[in-house]
């Protein structure tokens with residue numbers, strides 16, 4: 001499968017290969033469960049994929065007979081001796097050339113295990129039990145996944161709750177059946193004897209670790225010289241952060257649990273501000289984010305570091321005198337103060353709001369934009385809770401916004417914070433309603449990808465003066 005041309009490809013100058021076999025199968029939802037290790041410069045954990053066959057069963061079978069899709073197993077069977085690869089032991093010897101291959105786009109990931117998740121053990125299917133029972137009899141497992149993926153948008157909370165429960169379900173016992181292989185640009189998975197995407201497992205769990213030199217993450221130091229990491233608009237997108245499908249048509253929703261050192265803040269694209277909770281065993285904080293709008297995997301943004309919330313003029317006024325005389329890390333910008341960290345006995349608002357609420361028992365804190373069109377705006381996309389269908393959201397000139405910065409730049413970052421309301425209102429007047437419900441701005445260190453190389457940084461002595 002990996003040609004010589006692919007191996008020599010330079011992501012800085014060439015088009016990226018699109019390997020994911022979206023003609024046959026699509027990822028509908030990702031559940032990421034990751035731990036950030038700033039000391040080792042890796043992120044480790046797992047991602048659970050919810051997969052849906054693409055096209056009709058008959059069509060897929062004909063296609064598979066024709067050419068085995070772009071996931072041609074023929075070349076994979078003879079990987080080049082020099083290519084760096086990870087593989088379950090039986091890939092080459094399996095003789096599985098007739099089996100269907102799921103192909104995901106990825107790069108520089110160290111995959112340790114791929115398993116099929118047994119979601120039949122998931123209990124508590126509020127509101128959809130009748131239908132579930134019916135389809136379970138037909139074909140366990142995969143049809144439960146189908147039931148979840150096809151829930152209508154007004155039931156997105158139930159859907160996300162079920163995604164979450166399924167993602168922590170145990171694996172299917174007979175794991176000998178599932179094999180995987182990685183080359184430079186892809187992860188490939190087969191199940192022995194499964195020749196069609198329609199019979200392929202619909203819920204897969206992939207255990208992996210990023211690599212310190214992987215191209216999706218920038219591991220560096222902030223302006224206070226403290227460790228941080230963020231996705232920095234990489235030419236390889238997020239392929240070195242999690243295995244995904246990159247072709248533009250492959251859009252998915254996702255939810256993510258991130259564990260990070262307690263003194264760090266975790267910022268991520270998502271529909272709500274996360275309220276972290278403490279994990280008593282590790283001392284780490286756990287952050288939860290999610291989106292309900294299907295989006296390309298490349299739009300997922302993540303940043304973890306020792307940043308502080310830039311206080312608004314009003315909430316800083318009461319403690320400004322104290323802050324002036326306090327040591328770094330104190331004052332009104334503490335993560336703990338500003339983000340209301342919960343103890344383990346409490347819960348994050350988002351994560352467990354899903355678990356508590358039935359569809360009839362909507363948590364009023366969570367904004368649900370799934371109401372009927374009341375503004376004459378109609379969208380032609382698939383079914384999801386769309387802000388454009390909600391007049392209240394569309395007339396919102398200013399969405400909730402925050403600015404995060406390293407301690408030495410907190411004062412100066414006030415300028416950015418003060419400008420944002422006017423910027424947001426201007427954008428609204430020119431472009432119309434904001435497509436997303438909130439905005440976080442992070443002041444990162446100078447770097448080529450953040451256009452920070454446009455001018456020479458000041459000499460070290462001047463930097464000290466600035467930070468004082």
Ligand SMILES: [Zn+2]
Pocket residue numbers: 378379380381386387388389
């Ligand atoms: Zn819409």
